[in-house]
Amino acid sequence: MANHGNLFGSGCxxxxxxxxxxxxxxxxxxxxxxxxxxxxPARIGDSLSSVDTPALVLxxxxxxxxxxxxxxxxxxxxxxxxPHAKSHKCPEVARRQVDAGAVGVCCQKVxxxxxxxxxxxxxxxxxxxxxxRAKLVRLARLAGRARxxxxxxxxxxxxxxxxxxxxxxxxxEVLVEVDVGALRCGVAPGASALALARRIAAxxxxxxxxxxxxxxxxxxxxxxxxxxxxxxRAAAQVKTTRELIQASGLACPTVTGAGTGTFLHEAxxxxxxxxxxxxxxxxxxxxxRNEIDSRWPRFEHSLFVLATVMSRPAxxxxxxxxGLKASSVDSGMPLAWRRAGLEYVTASDEHGVxxxxxxxxxxxxxxxxxxxxxxxxxxxxxxxxFVCMRKGRVEELWPITARGAVW
Amino acid sequence: MANHGNLFGSGCxxxxxxxxxxxxxxxxxxxxxxxxxxxxPARIGDSLSSVDTPALVLxxxxxxxxxxxxxxxxxxxxxxxxPHAKSHKCPEVARRQVDAGAVGVCCQKVxxxxxxxxxxxxxxxxxxxxxxRAKLVRLARLAGRARxxxxxxxxxxxxxxxxxxxxxxxxxEVLVEVDVGALRCGVAPGASALALARRIAAxxxxxxxxxxxxxxxxxxxxxxxxxxxxxxRAAAQVKTTRELIQASGLACPTVTGAGTGTFLHEAxxxxxxxxxxxxxxxxxxxxxRNEIDSRWPRFEHSLFVLATVMSRPAxxxxxxxxGLKASSVDSGMPLAWRRAGLEYVTASDEHGVxxxxxxxxxxxxxxxxxxxxxxxxxxxxxxxxFVCMRKGRVEELWPITARGAVW
Numbered sequence: 001m002a003n004h005g006n007l008f009g010s011g012c013x014x015x016x017x018x019x020x021x022x023x024x025x026x027x028x029x030x031x032x033x034x035x036x037x038x039x040x041p042a043r044i045g046d047s048l049s050s051v052d053t054p055a056l057v058l059x060x061x062x063x064x065x066x067x068x069x070x071x072x073x074x075x076x077x078x079x080x081x082x083p084h085a086k087s088h089k090c091p092e093v094a095r096r097q098v099d100a101g102a103v104g105v106c107c108q109k110v111x112x113x114x115x116x117x118x119x120x121x122x123x124x125x126x127x128x129x130x131x132x133r134a135k136l137v138r139l140a141r142l143a144g145r146a147r148x149x150x151x152x153x154x155x156x157x158x159x160x161x162x163x164x165x166x167x168x169x170x171x172x173e174v175l176v177e178v179d180v181g182a183l184r185c186g187v188a189p190g191a192s193a194l195a196l197a198r199r200i201a202a203x204x205x206x207x208x209x210x211x212x213x214x215x216x217x218x219x220x221x222x223x224x225x226x227x228x229x230x231x232x233r234a235a236a237q238v239k240t241t242r243e244l245i246q247a248s249g250l251a252c253p254t255v256t257g258a259g260t261g262t263f264l265h266e267a268x269x270x271x272x273x274x275x276x277x278x279x280x281x282x283x284x285x286x287x288x289r290n291e292i293d294s295r296w297p298r299f300e301h302s303l304f305v306l307a308t309v310m311s312r313p314a315x316x317x318x319x320x321x322x323g324l325k326a327s328s329v330d331s332g333m334p335l336a337w338r339r340a341g342l343e344y345v346t347a348s349d350e351h352g353v354x355x356x357x358x359x360x361x362x363x364x365x366x367x368x369x370x371x372x373x374x375x376x377x378x379x380x381x382x383x384x385x386f387v388c389m390r391k392g393r394v395e396e397l398w399p400i401t402a403r404g405a406v407w
Numbered sequence: 408m409a410n411h412g413n414l415f416g417s418g419c420x421x422x423x424x425x426x427x428x429x430x431x432x433x434x435x436x437x438x439x440x441x442x443x444x445x446x447x448p449a450r451i452g453d454s455l456s457s458v459d460t461p462a463l464v465l466x467x468x469x470x471x472x473x474x475x476x477x478x479x480x481x482x483x484x485x486x487x488x489x490p491h492a493k494s495h496k497c498p499e500v501a502r503r504q505v506d507a508g509a510v511g512v513c514c515q516k517v518x519x520x521x522x523x524x525x526x527x528x529x530x531x532x533x534x535x536x537x538x539x540r541a542k543l544v545r546l547a548r549l550a551g552r553a554r555x556x557x558x559x560x561x562x563x564x565x566x567x568x569x570x571x572x573x574x575x576x577x578x579x580e581v582l583v584e585v586d587v588g589a590l591r592c593g594v595a596p597g598a599s600a601l602a603l604a605r606r607i608a609a610x611x612x613x614x615x616x617x618x619x620x621x622x623x624x625x626x627x628x629x630x631x632x633x634x635x636x637x638x639x640r641a642a643a644q645v646k647t648t649r650e651l652i653q654a655s656g657l658a659c660p661t662v663t664g665a666g667t668g669t670f671l672h673e674a675x676x677x678x679x680x681x682x683x684x685x686x687x688x689x690x691x692x693x694x695x696r697n698e699i700d701s702r703w704p705r706f707e708h709s710l711f712v713l714a715t716v717m718s719r720p721a722x723x724x725x726x727x728x729x730g731l732k733a734s735s736v737d738s739g740m741p742l743a744w745r746r747a748g749l750e751y752v753t754a755s756d757e758h759g760v761x762x763x764x765x766x767x768x769x770x771x772x773x774x775x776x777x778x779x780x781x782x783x784x785x786x787x788x789x790x791x792x793f794v795c796m797r798k799g800r801v802e803e804l805w806p807i808t809a810r811g812a813v814w
Contacts, residue, residue, distance in 0.1 A: 108757040131717040185718035310538040311592035350515040404445045
């Protein structure tokens with residue numbers, strides 16, 4: 001393995017020369033090879049059985065129910081709703097969330113935010129630290145086209161944000177990310193957060209917009225009590241930090257966070273002003289394993305991977321054409337929807353092996369099955385299109401324009 | 408959850424009307440939203456430190472070493488080499504494999520095969536059962552543009568293949584898939600395989616081309632002895648089946664299979680005529696865990712995910728911008744390349760958390776790190792471009808044109 005020492009090379013000439021402008025490769029290469037965008041697997045009006053597979057299928061009735069149910073529930077709390085677009089990566093979905101009352105969306109990446117703004121969304125919070133000059137220039141440019149806010153957890157990064165905003169003549173809103181138990185990014189609650197807030201507020205090209213406090217691991221604690229306890233601990237830290245900042249004379253207009261698994265706990269705590277749930281529009285097998293009580297809205301499974309049975313090699317085994325390149329398995333296997341006795345037990349790259357229980361209705365070769373993905377966000381990122389169904393027909397085809405927008 | 412009953416609808420009108428022709432969605436939708444193809448994260452001549460992240464980086468020296476080493480080793484066995492393109496999904500890679508002596512490539516999907524033929528590959532084996540009329544029509548059409556072969560494990564599917572080929576005036580080569588221990592697709596060795604071979608050979612629009620016998624799980628058995636034993640059992644089944652077919656008067660020109668973990672065992676058994684390794688061009692963290700002895704070529708890690716340190720929230724923690732939407736974790740976490748004491752411990756959608764051991768060189772905020780993916784195939788499928796590096800510079804940008812071609 002002698003070759004790798006020079007992957008980073010010896011010099012840095014050329015570094016930074018081209019930021020923000022990545023032209024396509026030579027047109028001859030692309031013409032020969034074709035685009036990486038895949039055509040949609042269906043046509044408007046098709047029946048579900050005519051949709052080619054694997055395909056990402058959206059049940060519009062269930063989806064619209066989820067959009068409205070979340071908007072109504074959050075409206076009743078008096079807090080702002082800013083759904084996370086990392087779940088759907090699709091401006092068509094974002095527009096429907098805004099139409100239902102959301103103030104805007106969250107994104108995780110600058111490229112994702114660019115796709116949302118291109119798709120007509122006018123208020124985007126990048127719930128992430130953005131590091132690197134090329135990305136910061138793009139972020140600052142985007143702030144000229146839409147309301148854009150971003151997180152910070154480091155003073156050096158704040159200086160880079162400041163320089164990028166100043167260079168583009170933009171003004172960026174910056175929130176301090178506080179680590180309330182996720183052990184990922186973020187400064188510690190209290191004095192560290194205050195120091196960073198002051199640094200941001202002192203900048204001529206930045207505005208201190210508040211705090212970001214998101215407890216990711218709490219979303220998937222199974223019992224309501226566990227989730228409540230985790231968010232109660234987080235809320236105490238958020239309140240202390242907010243009070244410290246306000247006592248210093250700084251306004252702290254926004255405290256944003258929460259997810260589909262916990263949002264009512266954040267709302268009830270009084271510490272947050274804005275909620276960021278994302279997965280509720282689709283629900284997935286993992287979120288469906290959470291226990292909920294009667295206070296919680298019922299979100300429906302609206303997202304499915306449609307798969308074809310491509311082999312029936314044994315009485316107790318069916319193989320479908322959707323493996324881990326069609327449905328992410330990081331949070332468990334997909335579930336066969338409304339097919340008792342069919343269990344998706346093994347995923348390889350392009351195959352899913354289903355075990356057929358004794359006495360279960362066995363699927364025929366060529367039959368199409370709906371699978372509930374184990375984890376909706378990375379599953380959506382594998383596909384180019386939502387095939388939107390209503391009353392058994394393809395009603396719309398929505399391009400997932402931020403698919404692969406991971407930078 | 409009352410809405411879902413009608414997802415499949417009541418009627419089937421429209422089913423099959425439009426097969427093989429999927430036009431883009433309305434141009435207004437796409438123009439508004441933009442293409443799903445992401446721009447390349449670098450420009451020719453850039454240094455690695457200028458490449459935007461996360462990016463899929465190919466070390467051309469290591470890659471070319473792997474291509475040549477495999478071609479030479481298989482050439483020495485006297486068998487044909489047909490590398491699997493499901494690993495790279497890139498005609499540029501396939502062309503280099505063919506230039507080094509491969510007879511063609513394998514694909515898993517019709518859309519993947521189409522991308523390869525569009526990219527100039529003239530001989531493609533689809534190592535999979537293809538089910539459904541739309542896919543079969545496309546497969547038969549492709550056979551008019553290149554040599555195309557496909558697998559079967561079911562007589563009803565053979566009838567559909569026959570009809571599709573006849574409908575397009577094409578002749579398809581069909582191999583019988585035999586299950587030699589993978590417990591996925593395939594007929595049982597022996598009489599079942601013979602019966603299906605006869606059915607294929609009797610068809611006016613199909614040719615019986617031989618047997619496909621691939622033992623996927625054996626690739627990842629850790630000891631050479633375990634892998635040898637699994638392939639020895641498979642070889643005995645393949646030989647019995649081939650002899651049965653030949654004794655019936657049918658020729659069985661090709662027996663194809665094997666992977667990066669076992670190919671020398673298949674070669675030494677005398678049962679196979681053609682080898683299908685794929686991962687050797689890149690290697691990944693999972694394959695690197697296999698023990699090998701001195702007979703095996705040394706394949707190098709040529710594929711990396713380049714990531715940026717986006718947060719340094721604690722002395723023992725760094726967070727990078729490459730999570731499970733940038734590097735697949737189905738076979739384990741990515742490894743930090745040549746950074747002793749850095750361990751990638753947790754992947755969330757857009758973040759990777761690295762633990763920094765006491766005394767290790769801690770990465771700085773903004774520093775770029777190379778990660779070795781846990782599993783190369785699904786990781787490649789997350790990206791649009793290979794950023795090809797040599798001597799510290801971007802030498803080429805290769806589009807991954809079969810990215811997302813999962814149908």
